[in-house]
Amino acid sequence: MRATRRFRRLIPVGGLAVLLIGGLTGPPVPAVAAVPQVAAAPAVAAAPAVAAAAPGDAATDRHGKGDLAALRQLRQRQEDAWARGDGSDYAALHTADADVVTFSGDHLRTRAGIAAGMQYYFDTYLGGTRIVTLTERVRFPEPDLAVIVRTGCVLWPGESTCTEEGLSINTNIAVKRHGTWLYTSFQNTRIRPLGAPAGDTGALPRTG
Template identity: 60%
Template sequence: MRQLLLVGMVVLVAATGIVTASAAAEPAGHGDQAAFDRVRDAQIAAWAKGDGVAFAATFTADADLVTFNGDYLKTREGIAKGMQYYFDHFIKGSRIKPLSEHVRYLEPDAAIIVRQTCLLSPGESECRDGSLSVNTNVLVKQRGHWLQASFQNTRVVPLPTGS
């Protein structure tokens, strides 16, 4: 519950723009973007292979993940098990295509990355209607390595025009 509350507070902070000066930009010389890219790329590769354990390896041991349909997966083990179920039954052969991202530091060892991605079904190379999502990734630096502490994925469902 504490982690869910923290995620809600972090999302609220990110959405309202209420952050400390250290959160405004990447600290000079830290080279964290390359580390963030490695975490993202490892997650994308694990997704493409349908490997729940490799996907969960990008998370801290006590991490949590909220899927686009609202399922709440807790701990690296729970994420591995839950994601493997999705890979085997619902998203087999799919891939993630990253589209954009925005990094915001809360502290030198805590960052929020908001990414826009789309889900590519087997044989697709471009995003299609209904495949777009926005995810909020809370990363923490532990023993010199960045890992995801929390991940919230939201499918983009545009409001109907004229409403």
Template identity: 55%
Template sequence: MKGSKVAAMAGAIVMTLGIGTGPAHATGSDQAQFARILKQQYDAWYEEDGAKFAATFTKDADLVTFNGDHLAGRDGIAKGMQYYFDNYIPTSKLKVLDEHIRYAERHLVFIVRTTCIVEPPATGCRDGSRSRNTNVLSEKDGRWAQESFQNTRVDPLPPGVVPVREPKAFSGTIEQIRQRQEDAWFEEDGPKFASTFTKDADVVTFTADHLRTRRGIAERMQFYFDNHIDHTRLKTLGEHTRFVHRDLAIVVRTDCQLVPPATDCRPDSVSRNTNVLVKQGGKWSQESFQNTRYVPIGQPGTQDVAGS
């Protein structure tokens, strides 16, 4: 079942860990481990080996594919990826086009990459295969592993921002952050939406636009609200919350949009997002967010759209 249509869809599932120079304080040991993860995932993709691919993740990791499927846990990632390899992904290689590495703290790294698929013997990117992914890695006992991954197909919007002042930081409970973001969405207030993020946070939108820093998030979100986003409310359909430790939470949430006064989801508006939050001084803030439109293709090992 490896037809061209399915191959084009599967192409944007690209899940790779490319290695760049990294931040100045990255150690040689970090770089070596990042390179090991890269090679293992690269080889696993080409060999179509789901278990080998999943082995680079922590036991309870979360992975959201380009079509919004949520693969939960290392076993779920292995089963889901093997299903993709066996049914949808043609033999191919991965290519890293760009990457942004950020250490939120010494043992927590965020890597946002732009990637594509190459089908041998070609050496260039296959048309329509560019995607952007957020990779969250944690270090424990000197060893790095992936805690979460989400991928979104690149569908660029025109450039533009609305200049704003640096938003004042907002922190609170995880629920308070979610509510403030939903209120900001309905009010079409970019700075209010951005205020829930840390100063250097990363956001990847459902079109795979990469917004960097709290101010950058505010300016680009205001541009979206003013030019591209209809007046809608957000509705949470399901939530999967995992505490990596007491000060680090990963929330995979399924949402849709409501067009007031309607109370049902607008057609084709269901999406799934990964939210990474850190706790400092007893309050939570958001370090990264990525959203992907949910288009189910049906495979084992996934969380259902309304599930937790």
């Protein structure tokens, strides 16, 4: 049980999808070796994210207000699905051909694959957790295409703030089809600035 807690606390998510070990479109992932504890990091207050549009973007000027509101609603539905541990509802916010790449390099493909993978994560590792978005920047390269960069973390039961070691940054690509915004691509990366202690890559070791 002690090893499980260590593993859980070292799995960050930047506002969205998570990011454990193993490809979940096939057999269950192998067990993960215990990771040594790291020194406690300062807490980072969890503040509501504001969807800030990139200044001077023509597409933002034309479409920003209504689209930003829709993207905020999409993010809220995503956070709610996560908190309920509902992989199907979480995946429903993505296009049928969407890709989710986790910080450990797992690649969940298609809406069905995202649903199965996320449900496995929720059932196995992430029960009772919730995601927090700390910062968010949105730009519209095209009227029906949004690039969203967020920072955030996963909060475990009883936690109310992110720690610096748990922060990650993710890029979300959303598309508007038939008037509805959906995510079509997601990439998450743990925040490990250059100059971090040697050997601290942020990656969890695999076994098997």
